[in-house]
Amino acid sequence: MMGILVTGKASGAQTNPAVSFTMAVAGKLPWIQLPTYFVAQFLGAALGAAFILLNFRENIGDVGPEMVASFPDLSDSIVHQIFDQFLATFLLLSCIQSVDDQGHTPAGLLVGLSVAAIGLAVGRNAGASMNPALDFSPRVVATLWDSLEKWEQDWDPFTKGGYFWIVPITVPYAGGVTSYLVYKYFIKRFENQDPxxxxxxxxxxxxxxxxxxxxxxxxxxxxxxxxxxxxxxxxxxxxxxxxxxxxxxxxxxxxxxxxxxxxxxx
Incomplete structure (x- = not known):
């Protein structure tokens, strides 16, 4: 919500690569701009993770720097984890498209509450990342942090959870595009059009x-x-x-x- 409030007018407040990719598929974002958004989103997520680790550096010893990434908790099955990330992103993009297309206001608050609601509903299952940058970049930062502390290469942020990191960096794109198709062909086409x-x-x-x-x-x-x-x-x-x-x-x-x-x- 804060990201939307601060950067909404400047860039559309797209902090999620899955959102930007879906908007490009929908024709609302030029494909030529997509790489720029991706670079900014992944770098932004890395900076955010670094700030968190710096702010809590005295208390991360027990949990490790990988605390900034998402990991499955209740879910053990990879199939279930994939479905979980797909469903979470599908719901997120459905809300975002509705706010954008139907002009619901205040947009920042509504999208922020949607993210909060989805996170509360499915967060414990597999982390409710819904954002490839939000999961991948913090893992890279955590790996560098751990490696510098131990003076040896440490891949724990990527190996914990049975290589779960592959799911949030790939599945959200599919969830977003599917949401766009469902909204376009099963919601928008049945709108009551003003004469x-x-x-x-x-x-x-x-x-x-x-x-x-x-x-x-x-x-x-x-x-x-x-x-x-x-x-x-x-x-x-x-x-x-x-x-x-x-x-x-x-x-x-x-x-x-x-x-x-x-x-x-x-």
């Missing part, structure tokens, strides 16, 4: 019927067809989509149909 929003999908010809006083005519009114002067640059096209019309004044008429009185294209 006025449907006008954005209408295609109108390049000519418009005008009444004698010069305004565009409404359905059922007599008028003369004229070339729309604002559409000269689109003359080679057969139709234009109302989504590109930026200023539309609408009025209701006795027949209940919407009439476009003014349509300006900039």
């Amino acid at each position: 006025e929003d449907e006008l954005a999908n209408l295609e109108l010809p390049l000519t418009t019927r005008y009444t004698h006083d010069g305004r565009p005519s409404c359905p059922g009114e007599a008028g003369t067809w004229h070339q729309n002067p604002d559409l000269d640059d689109l003359a080679s096209q057969a139709h234009y989509n109302m989504a590109f019309v930026t200023d539309i004044e609408k009025s209701k008429h006795f027949d209940g149909k919407l009439c476009h009185k003014i349509a300006t294209i900039y």
Whole structure:
């Protein structure tokens, strides 16, 4: 939640590679920007882990520096661990997409509460990482920390838990993309569309019927067809989509149909 509040306007507050990858698949993030986000996310997670170890350096002896990574607790089966990480990320991305697509507010609080709820629900099972960077980078930092303390290479952060680290660095991507597909084809397609929003999908010809006083005519009114002067640059096209019309004044008429009185294209 704090990350969203602080960096939301600057970068979209994407601190999770699984979220960024899903947004790229959904067409909401250019693929060319994905590597930049990945580098920043993995480096950010490493810095966060380093700050935690420095802050608690006097008390990590009993648990080890790998405390900054996630490990399974209740779950012993690798199949169950994979399903757990898949489900947690699926739920997370479902909430994030809903907040983004439906404009729920306050976004930072809602996403933060969603992460907290998922963590409380499944955290003890396998750590509820839901974030490849949040798990992998701290393991690297913990390995370096342990190795420097012991003056020998120590791979405990990667070997404890039966190589569980492979799960949170791979599975969340699948959970995120699956969430996007489910939301797109089983949620969004059944949305109740506002009648006025449907006008954005209408295609109108390049000519418009005008009444004698010069305004565009409404359905059922007599008028003369004229070339729309604002559409000269689109003359080679057969139709234009109302989504590109930026200023539309609408009025209701006795027949209940919407009439476009003014349509300006900039």
